[in-house]
Amino acid sequence: MCRLFGLISADGVPKELLLEFMELAEHGKIGADFGCSKDTTRGHLDGWGVAVMGDENIFYKEGKPATRSEEMRKIVTKISHLKHVNMIAHLRRASDKNTISDENAHPFYAEHGRRAYYFAHNGSIEHYNYIAHGGIIDSKYLFNMLMTSIDEGIMGAIRKMKKDLEYTALNFLLLSNGEIYAYRDAVKCTRYFTLYYATHGSMHVVCSEKLKYGKLKWKPIKNESLVRITEKGVEVLM
Template structure:
């Protein structure tokens, strides 16, 4: 059975230890996160929230942390355990990426397909989380669509960390090639990526545009990008324009 692939994403760059209250507030979106139907878009499968797994990645001044699960974050004790371990292991300044999944195919609800995905590029660690899907892609060569998109982006970016204008050009080139290969099939390229210490956010929704959002805010000690506004961070949030790239240096 196929339905639309959706998710909620959180990215944080912080000078202080990992913000536990923000991570726990984000966890609630596994139950309450908005879906296609909340925006009047067709949603063939009626399940609510984002129940099909979670992943947390962190790059700190000392230490890296990475945990994933195919279980629903709000009922999975491993999520809370991961947050506790993360605080111990990943010392500030740090960059953090968290993902809650709503899978488009039941047979991909497995830990190995939970975002974010990790790749090393010439000794530099990168993590990638994506909100969207290539319609009808399913599993090809043991990979889901997000893994294909990530691989193509990294191939286009090459081995060096690129300044944002060059990063945008490389991603645009990769997207054009994917669009040519899968005409009118990509629902959204919206993503968060940790590239070394920096966080790069990009919003590119092709269908149900109000669903594929990213919002950014900042406090004295951290910058945050999230699919939805979080109640634990009451400051002013700005929604990224569709097509926008947003970089937070590490």
């Protein structure tokens, strides 16, 4: 159970918006808020990370709370000074606390066909044993699976994952080459595994929760729906 954030802007990013998302590490919604979990411990404190493409490329992640990281505020300030920004960010609430580490923080990175991809996930694969998979956590396994089928197109890759896996949710953001694919697919606890998008001028945002910054008018992404975000706007693909 995690929190996702993605943004594409041709005219900068408000620092306050980024910080509001990072504060979800302490105050973000959890499954217990909707009766989906008995764990009432607040927060998404098991790691954070950000991937940025555009005027400058930034990729950083830590297996510690975003709100307790000196690097987080430095990076947020740096991003807020950029004009063209394509980014995703993630706050982790680990299913297994034994997997908390810098390596297992999201986003994950891969190259395929001379193209860079960054991936962040919210949800879990049912009956998954990371030890049996060589220490690879389920979200990274999901990313690897997506990359093996990406040449079939994003929708084809998603259909293959849905066919081959049992899961609580496959919510993810995939960033590459000036676009973000945002997918929502929750089997359990659908009121928690949400995604919303909003547009303000040349800024297009997607997030697990409706942030309060400015006058953003959030719209829900329907379950089992995929949207594509570019500088031109938000397009519903499925």
